[in-house]
Amino acid sequence: MMKSKKPGHFTPRVIQSRFPAAWTWFVDELIPATAKKKYSPKESWKEKPFSKEDARFFFKGIEELSNLFTEERPKGMVPYFNHPKYRCAYLLYFLPLQAAKFLTLFELNPGALKAALQHGREQKVLRIADIGAGPATASLAFLLWILENEKGEIPRIEFYWSDTQSDILKDGKELVESLSNQFPKLRDKVEIHLSTLPWWKSASRLPDELSLTFLGHVLNESAVPTQMSEAFWPDLIDRASGGGVLMVEPAARKSSQYLSRLRNELFSNDCIENTPQRIWGPCLHAGNCPLAEGRDWCHFSVPTKIPGEWFKGFSENLGSERQWVKFSYLWVASASHPAPLPPATARRVISDTLSQGLKATHLLCEPDEARKWNPPSGVRIWRGDVVKLSKGREEF
Ligand SMILES: C[S@@+](CC[C@H](N)C(=O)[O-])C[C@H]1O[C@@H](n2cnc3c(N)ncnc32)[C@H](O)[C@@H]1O
Structure with a gap:
């Protein structure tokens, strides 16, 4: 995944579905x-x-x-x-x-x-x-x-x-x-x-x-x-x-x-x-x-x-x-071919923008309870993106 210019944030999913030639x-x-x-x-x-x-x-x-x-x-x-x-x-x-x-x-x-x-x-x-x-x-x-x-x-x-x-x-x-x-x-x-x-x-x-x-x-x-x-x-x-x-x-x-x-x-x-x-x-x-x-x-x-x-x-x-x-x-993933360990600071965005006042708010996936999170201003975030928190796991 490519990093964006904003610190602490992975670029949104590159993804547009791609279709094979056939x-x-x-x-x-x-x-x-x-x-x-x-x-x-x-x-x-x-x-x-x-x-x-x-x-x-x-x-x-x-x-x-x-x-x-x-x-x-x-x-x-x-x-x-x-x-x-x-x-x-x-x-x-x-x-x-x-x-x-x-x-x-x-x-x-x-x-x-x-x-x-x-x-x-x-x-x-x-x-x-x-x-x-x-x-x-x-x-x-x-x-x-x-x-x-x-x-x-x-x-x-x-x-x-x-x-x-x-x-x-x-x-x-x-x-x-x-x-x-x-x-x-x-x-x-x-x-x-x-x-x-x-x-x-x-x-x-x-x-x-x-x-x-x-x-x-x-x-x-x-x-x-x-x-x-x-x-x-x-x-x-x-x-x-x-x-x-x-x-x-x-x-x-x-x-x-x-x-x-x-x-x-x-x-x-x-x-x-x-x-x-x-x-x-x-x-x-x-x-x-x-x-x-x-x-x-x-x-x-x-x-x-x-x-x-x-x-x-x-x-x-x-x-x-x-x-x-x-x-x-x-x-x-299988036991024989496990997935790579995600960075401890990485979180999946699991909501669209929740309209709350002037700041955009999203839900990030964390154990038991989703965390509310405000992206840096000017960064457009989509459901499914992976973002990187600056303080990481020690926060919960
Ligand atoms: C919506 S179709 C999906 C077919 C295909 N897997 C797909 O993704 O396009 C659901 C399929 O599940 C089958 N199905 C429904 N109940 C089932 C069951 N209890 N056990 C196995 N197949 C079942 C149906 O016959 C049908 O082929």
Whole structure:
């Protein structure tokens, strides 16, 4: 991270999400062609190029699914992927949207990806679990990332995907196979293993040592009694070497606070050692999360323009042209490849500007209780920035 000219302050996240060169082909050609081939109601349409009429036809499912995702659902989520209309809607719109979040998180935590690759090289195979994989969103984002960023030989890749809905896993398999065939660097290198299982039963079916593990937007979909999942986490964390476990959830309070409480339990149950080196992000300390309950919650927004003509059209029709990607996340580092120890004076900004009098005030993340902080005048601070305090830990 670059230092700004102001003492005691790291520059705001450099970040605008960046998209790999293959992204536009992926979202404008591969996804629409696959969705149309699999989900057109008429045989004669299936091999024709995706058109504006198709976009109009499939948009209804996108709109309905978007409403379903934003509704309060006290009884948990209905199994929407049983319905072909919603599988197709997810491929066309939500897959690019969620993949953009994974790419953004890869950008924010490059050390974790480096650890995954290093572990994969040592093992001569990258074993990657994607739990609640849906159409393999996280795995696809990883392949796009590795195509763009790995200049040398890519090791063999074995994917282990699980989900309660098998048809959407098959859609993901088709996409990953087409993507891998398109690029010589990936051709004949990718092997896919599928299981139809709830997430809390999936760990024992995974290989003993994984290079990277994803849980994307799945934990918020099922209200799981703790006793059903309590064996899952230690088992998963034990297997998660290399780049550790990345969990991404919506930016909403309920899903974010679930992640915060899970994080606290992983520490307090000794699933992970009590050091910030067991977390890639967003936390810089290993104390209790100050936002695990109450009014505020830990979430981030990153300025983004997601490339893709069809995606743009769908966003406009939903009345929400995307300027940001928003998410909550927890990236647990592995014991074998821990994250670097953050400087003792570094703090994560966990609020937007709180309007309080003339001085801008922000919340900084500290164990148990967030600290109010006024940035030096003239410095613009964003939620998610890392700032450096002048007096450091001796202050608390
Ligand atoms: C919003 S989709 C996310 C898919 C993909 N991981 C992504 O990030 O785009 C949620 C996925 O979780 C799956 N799911 C819901 N409840 C589940 C459970 N109890 N165990 C495993 N998967 C589940 C759904 O079938 C769906 O594929």
